Amino acid sequence: MIGPVERGGAAMKVLYFAWLRSRVGAGAEDVTPPAGVTTVGGLLDWLATRGPGHAAALANRDVVRVAVNQEYVGPDHPVAAGDEVALFPPVTGG
Amino acid sequence: MIRVQREDFDVGAELARLAEGDHAVGGVACFVGLVRDMAGAAPIGAMTLEHYPGMTEKKLAEIEAEANRRWDLAASLIVHRYGRLEPGERIVLVATASAHRDAALDACRFLIDWLKTQAPFWKLEETRDGARWVAARDSDDAAAERWTAE
Numbered sequence: 155m156i157g158p159v160e161r162g163g164a165a166m167k168v169l170y171f172a173w174l175r176s177r178v179g180a181g182a183e184d185v186t187p188p189a190g191v192t193t194v195g196g197l198l199d200w201l202a203t204r205g206p207g208h209a210a211a212l213a214n215r216d217v218v219r220v221a222v223n224q225e226y227v228g229p230d231h232p233v234a235a236g237d238e239v240a241l242f243p244p245v246t247g248g
Numbered sequence: 249m250i251r252v253q254r255e256d257f258d259v260g261a262e263l264a265r266l267a268e269g270d271h272a273v274g275g276v277a278c279f280v281g282l283v284r285d286m287a288g289a290a291p292i293g294a295m296t297l298e299h300y301p302g303m304t305e306k307k308l309a310e311i312e313a314e315a316n317r318r319w320d321l322a323a324s325l326i327v328h329r330y331g332r333l334e335p336g337e338r339i340v341l342v343a344t345a346s347a348h349r350d351a352a353l354d355a356c357r358f359l360i361d362w363l364k365t366q367a368p369f370w371k372l373e374e375t376r377d378g379a380r381w382v383a384a385r386d387s388d389d390a391a392a393e394r395w396t397a398e
Contacts, residue, residue, distance in 0.1 A: 171300055172370035173381045221368070224303035240300060240368075244384030247297065247328065247369025248281055248340055248360055 163187045164235030168201065171242035177211035194220050195229030197239060217243055250308045252299065254331045257341055266323045267345045273322045277352035278343040279360045285335035293374040297330040297339065300368035311362045319351040326359060328369065358395050365392040
């Protein structure tokens with residue numbers, strides 16, 4: 155055995171930027187959501203259950219933008235093993 | 249060309265280089281974004297620009313390619329800084345070179361409008377009441393939207 159195993163799912167990397175990073179308390183984490191998590195929306199629902207910081211960061215989905223493998227996507231976009239999923243607020247550069 | 253960097257840039261040198269040796273260029277347009285000392289009514293000591301390395305360069309390259317599809321440009325350049333910047337410091341340079349002014353000016357405006365809504369940068373302002381993340385503006389979305397309505 156190599157520690158607690160989250161069974162059945164696909165391993166992916168989640169990145170957090172700006173105030174999402176502050177609230178979650180980490181800029182990146184490797185996660186293995188349950189097998190039933192197949193879309194961005196499902197992943198966010200599951201991530202929000204990981205702790206109070208995650209719940210606070212994801213409380214208002216209207217201000218959370220999502221990129222999968224560095225492309226903007228909506229909640230119905232699929233997520234799969236090996237994906238890089240980034241969560242961040244609306245951008246304010248320039 | 250795209251550059252994402254911590255260091256400052258020399259606007260004169262960048263503009264000179266953009267059209268250097270290409271005598272078909274009739275005009276160079278540019279926009280330089282600076283750090284303001286006020287956020288509404290609150291004075292700002294500094295701001296820190298965070299970005300998403302990799303996606304930033306990818307989105308900037310896509311935006312630049314789109315400008316080159318829409319307008320006949322001889323050259324284009326986007327330089328965007330990250331890290332901690334104080335009021336008066338340069339944040340971003342957008343420059344375009346073309347045979348005629350319309351293409352250069354319009355493409356320059358397009359690039360900065362699209363960059364502000366697409367490129368993954370976030371500003372953290374330092375105020376007397378502490379640090380706070382800048383919220384996106386509806387007016388920036390409206391400015392970018394203008395270019396899709398055409």
